[in-house]
Amino acid sequence: MTDIPTTGAPQAAPVPAADPATSPTGHPATHPAARPATGPATGLGTAVTASRDCPACGTANPAASSFCEECGADLVVAPRASAVVSGLPHAATPTGAATAPTDPDGAVLTSATPQTAPAGEESPLDVGWTGAVPSAAVVPADDEPTCQACGQGRIVDGYCDQCGTPPPNPRDHLVESPTTWVGGVCDIGRRHARNEDAMSLSASDGPGSRAVLVVCDGVSMATDSHIASLAAAQAARAALDQPFPKGAGTPDAWAAGAGRALTGAVTRANEAVAAAVEDVPNPPSCTLAAAVVEDDVIVAGNVGDSRVYWLPDAADEPATQLGRDDSFAQEQMAAGIPRLEAETGPHAHSITRWLGRDAPEDLTPHLTTMRATPGWLMVCSDGLWNYCSEAEDLRSLLHDASARLDDVTPTTVAQALVDFANEQGGRDNITVALARLAGRGSSTTTEATASAAPVEGDPTDG
Template identity: 45%
Template sequence: MTDDVCGRCGEPYPPSARYCESCGHRVAGIAGATDSPGTAEHGTAEHGTTGPGSGATAPACRDCAGPVAADGYCLQCGGREADPRDHWSDEPAPGTGGVCDRGVRHTRNEDAMALYAAPDVRVLVVCDGVSSAPDSDRASLAAAVAARDHLAAVARTEPAAELDAGWSEALVAAVALAEQAVLDGVGEMAERREPPSCTFVASVVTATRVTTAWLGDSRAYWVPDDGPAQPLSTDDSWVEEMVAQGMARADAVASPHAHAITRWIGPDSGDAPPRVVETPLDTPGWVVLCSDGLWNYCPDVEAFTAVVREAVLGTEGGGTAGGGTAVAVADRLVRWATEQGGADNITVALARHPEPGAAPSDNLPLDASDPKEL
C-alpha cells in the first residue's frame, strides 16, 4: 500500500498515521484525508462555488468517525475537527483553479477566494482578512463571494463580445457589492474600533485581455510562458507611498510599517474606489492572483516568475510551459510557500490563457502592450 501525502506540507505518511511526522498536521490516517473540504468538480459549461465546504454533508470526526458538534468538537472522542477553511481548493475548469490554505503559524485562515469559469470568461477573486482586526475571515469570504457572484451574473446575461470592453465598470460595481456584503455580514462588529476588513483583488480574463481591480496588497500578475512576469496591480501600502515620496525601497521594506495597507474593504474603509487596469493578452501564459502569504517569499518580479515557472513545470503534464491544471499549479505554489515557513495564510488562484481548448485570438483590444489604468 502506498503512502498518502500530507495536505499541508506535501510529505508522505503511512495510511495508519494520524499526524504528519514532518509538520504535525492531523491527517487521521484515512484514505482521502488530504482532500480539501471545498474541492469541487469542474463543470462542462460554467461553474462557481459558494466557498469552503459548500455542498458538504454533516461533518464526521476524522479520528474516530463520530459525530461532530456545532462547536467543532467530536462528541465521541473529544477531538477538535479541522476547520473547512484551513485548506480548500476550487477548480471550475481545468484551466482555472485555486487553493486557499491556513499556512503554518496562524491558527485561523482569514484568506478567501471565489472563482467562476464559462467558455468565454474566467473570474478570479482573492481577499485577505486584515489580521489586526478580529473576525476578518468573515469579511474576506463575504467580499470574495459577493464580487464573484456579480461578475458571474454579468457574464451570464451579456454577450461576451459586447462585454469585453465593459469589465472595468462591472469590477467597480463588484467592489461596491463586496463592501455591502461585508457590512451585512459583520453586523454589530462594524462598530468596533478595528472592524473586520480585508484586501481585495479580482481579475476577469477573456480571450483578448485581463481586467483587474484591487484594494490593498493582494496581488495580480501576468506570467507569460516566455519573459518576465508583469504585475497587474500595485500595492496600496505604506511602502509604495513612501517610495513614491522618495524613500529608498530597501529602507521602506525594512520599516516596521512595511506591511501596513492604505486601502481596503471594510466598515472603516472610507468607500475608497478600486484602481482598475486593462492588460492585453497576446501570448500564452498564466494570470495569477495571490495573497501576501505567497508573494512575501518572492516579492520582486524576477523571483515571482521563477517560482511560478518551477511550479508549472513540476505539475503532472508540466513538461511544457503550459503545465498541468490550474489547481495543480496553485497547490504547488501553496506548498512552496509553506516550505518557506508558512508565516501567513496563503491563497493562489490562476487562469490559463488561452483557455485550454479555445481557439487563439489575434484581436487585441488595446493599441499598446502596456496596461492601461482606467
C-alpha cells in the first residue's frame, strides 16, 4: 500500500546519491532532504532510499511506503540495516543487527521508531491480525435456559432470542425437598398474575426425626402481599429450626416447648412482615400455618385460613384438620351452618386474623399436638382445600393420587395434588407441603392448653 501525503506538510525530495569515490565514508549513501533555511528542526526527516524492500516477503516498494503492497508488512518497524545516513562515521555493526537511521546531528530519526496508531486506526498487523479464521457454531451458555413459552429459543438478557417472551418468575413454581421424607410444591395457579403463597421447609435425614413445615398465603386484597408471605415463612422456619427445651425429656415436655416455640415463631414472622413492607394504608399481610415434627410427635398451629391436616394410612383412623381457621366461614360453621354452604358463600375467605402491620393484637396460634401413626402430615394453602376441604375427602384424594404414581415421594404427591387443583380451575395460588411419617404413636390428638389458645371472646373460638 502507499501512504497518502499529509496535506500542508513539506515533503522531502530524494537527493541523488553521491559518487562512491567522493563519499566521506567511501560507500554509496543517500543524503537526507535539505531542511528549510529558517525555523527550528521539525524532527520529521526520513531516511530515503530508491526503494524499500519488504523484510517479510522481499517485494520492492516505493521509498515512502509504510506498508508492503504485496503482504501488508510494516516497513517502518523493520528498517533496512544498510540504510545509513551519509556524511557520518559509523562503527562496525554486528552481522544481522539493524542500525537506526540518524540525522546529521546524531539524533535518531523519528521514522525509525515504531509508532502506535490512535485507537481505531491501527494496521491489522498492529493488533495481531493474522487472517480470517473460520467461525464455529455458537453454543449457548449453560446459564441460558430454554424458553418455556416456545420451547425453541434460549433466554438471553432476560428474553427469549426466538419469541421474545421473558422467563417466568422463579416464584411461579417452586419445589422444595430438604430430605426424602419431606417435600413441597408452591404454584401460581391459573388465574393470578403472581404467586403470593410461600413455603419454607427443613428436615433432618432420619424419617420422623425432625422437620419444620411452614406455609403462608398473602392476602390478595392488600398491596404486595407476596413480600409479606415470603418474609413470614422464612422467619417462622428460622425460629422453629432452633432446638426446644425438653424439660423432663418426655414427648409431652417436648411438645409443650414446641408449642411455646411455635407461638414465638408467629411473633417473629409478624415482626418480619412489618420490617419488610412499607407503612401504607392497606399494608401487605398474610396467613401462616406451621407444623413441627420430632420423633413422630407433631405440634401444629395456624393464624388465618391456611391449614394443617393429618391424613393417616389406616382406614379406621380418622383424618383430621389440626387447628381451625380464622375466617368468616369458620364463624358460620360454628353457628351450625353446613361446611359446604359456609365455605362457598360470598365472604367465605374473609379472614379474621392475619400477620402484618395492621394485624390484630392477639396472634396466638391455634395449637394442636398429636403422636403420629403411619401417614401423611400436610400443610397447605386454600388454593388446594378450596376444591377438597373435608379431611376425609382429602385423604382419599391423596391416596388415589399416590396410587397413580410410579415413584411416591412427598414431592411427587404434592405435585399431583397441585395438578388436581389446577385441573379444577386453579383460581388461587396453590401450596402443598408434606411429611411422610412412619409413626410410633397412637394418633392421640389434643388441643393446646388454655394458656396457649386464643383469648376468650375471639370470634373463631366458636
